[in-house]
Amino acid sequence: MMKRKYKLLGIACLSLAYTACKLPSLAEKKESQAIPGSYGGNSTQDSSNTAAIRWRDYFTDPYLAALIDTALVNNQELNITLQEIDISRNEIRARKGEYLPFVGIKAGGGVDKVSRYTNIGAMEANTEIKPGKEMPEPLPDYQISAVATWEIDIWQKLHNAKKAAVSRYLATVEGRNFVITSLVAEIANSYYELLALDNQQEILQQNIELQTNALRIVKLQKEATRVTELAVRKFEAEVLKTQSLQYGIKQRITETENRINFLLGRYPQPIARSKQDLNSLTPMQVHTGLPAQLLANRPDIKQAELQLAAAKLDVKVAKAQFYPSLGISASIGYRAFNPSYLLKTPESLLYSIAGDLVAPLVNRNAIKATYYNANAKQLQAIYQYERTILNAYVEVANQQAKIGNLEKSYDLKAKQVDALARSINISNDLFQSARADYMEVLMTQRDVLEARFELIETRMQQMNAVINIYQALGGGWN
Incomplete structure (x- = not known):
């Protein structure tokens, strides 16, 4: 009689375990780490990578380095991220306590x-x-x-929950690194934009002086009845137009300084910066290395990978809920x-x-929903991981092409500025000898101003491109 009772009890336990452990089927997907062997058809296999350079060695301007140092201490977004790291660390402690007595x-x-x-x-x-x-x-x-x-913890449910918390903690650390790369790049871009605006303001002052001298000559010629009042008014209007442009540049300088101050976590104040001519700067040399190095260098890719690892562990935790x-x-x-x-x-x-x-036996809807949600979040994490890799590759390829195209564009614009600068003297001489119309002089001065502005703008875009590719390669956080 006793043996029969034990036999029935054993059958009941086996039946309970079988019912509890019978899991619903899920859609499965394996993440892909496939990445081209080179950028943009370039078949070079040089593994030298600019991302390995510390930002302090990459940006040698002492004023810029001082700004970045201040931002790394005071930036609110970065400090918020640091608190998220502490929150994730405490989550590990909480998960560890669940599987201890x-x-x-x-x-x-x-x-x-x-x-x-x-x-x-x-x-x-x-x-x-x-x-x-x-x-x-x-x-x-x-x-x-x-x-x-x-x-x-016979099914490792609680241990896997702790491992997931560890992965999320490490992901927040990589998230902090990604914030640092973005912060460094944003400050550097804004800094060189500020230098470009200073240069453009100086060009405006030179052009105003040039146009004022031309106006004085036109007035003398009018007194000598060599030109009409119309020429004088045209030159006056051009001087006033150029003078008005400087206030637009001043406004942009103020906004750029305030943007940098905001990134530094402080109220508006003047930004100390170099007085160097932007055209005299040489863009930093960039080595893109191999695309596969992005997996190890980019903080956002490593963050997505760790979040994916946590999502996989969450599926195991949800699966263990079906077991006794x-x-x-x-x-x-x-x-x-x-x-x-x-x-x-x-x-x-x-x-x-x-x-x-x-063990759950009847009405397992809640744990089924948790299981399905965990799997759906795992699929989301896989797609996010693959998307992050693709985005990283595209960013590097775009900036690499941009650097080459801007370099060629800058060379041509420099020649254009040189040719137009020589044409100013020629137009002035021809005008004074009555062999050129005053409109030709005005148009030449206007063309030179626009060309010099565009040259500065192109140099600034070159500096931005080498900053952005440094960020895209995963540099700036170390």
Whole structure:
């Protein structure tokens, strides 16, 4: 009879386990790390990579380095990210505590009065603690004990949850690195934009001086009846137009300075910067290395990879919810109706130990939904990881092509500026000898101003391109 009971109990447990462990089917996908062997059809296999250079060695301007140093301390977005790292670190501690035994101390007291016409009340009425001493009524109750609970992690559910928390913590560290690369690049771009605006302002001043001299000559020629009042008014209008342009540049300088100050976490103030001619700067030499190096250099790719690892572990954690869980609880302490009896041993001593095996059997909709969601988030993480790799490759390829095209464009614009600069003297000489119309002089001066502006703009774009490709390659955070 006893064997039959054990046999039925065993069959029931096996049936329970089978029902609990029968999992719903899920869509599966393996992430792809495929990446071309080179950028933009360039078949070079040179592994030299600019991303390995520290930002302090890449940006040698001391004013720019000082700005970046300040931003790395005061930037609010970066400091917010640092707090996210602390939050993730604390999440690891919380997950670790879930698979360790929990031990606590329990103390309490109370009073209980039961009806005399109940089984407990009748027993208490007929019970003597000592000969001639009845059970007190109402009955006090005092207790002090240690209690412990422990879920045995037989399916690695709790350990996998901790590993997922570790992956997310490491992902936040990479997220901080990505914020640093973006911050360094944004400050550097804004800094060189500020230098370009300074240069354009200086060009404007030179052009205003040139046009003012031309206006003075035109006025003298009018007095000599060699030109009409129309020429004088045209030259005056051109001078006024050029003078008005400087206020637009001043506004852009103010906005750029304030943008840098915001990144530095401080209120508006003048930005100390180099007075060097932007055209005299040589863009930094860039080595793109191999596309596969992006996987190790780009913080956002490493962040996406770690988030994917955490998502995979989340699926394992959700899967383990279908399996039976084994828990152990125990307690030991003292309990008595009178404080004077509380520490008497063994009369007031109590202890217990129990184990339970629990598995979901009916109405598993909640854990199924958690399982499906975990898998869907895993697929999202896979697509995000592949998207991040693709985006990184495209960014480098674009900036690499941009550097080459801007270099050729700058050479041609430099020749254009040189040719137009010589044409100013020629037009002035021809105008003074009455062999050229005043409109030719005006148009020549206007063309030179626009060409010099465009040359500065192109040089600034070159500096931006070498900054952006440095960021795209994964440099700037180390």
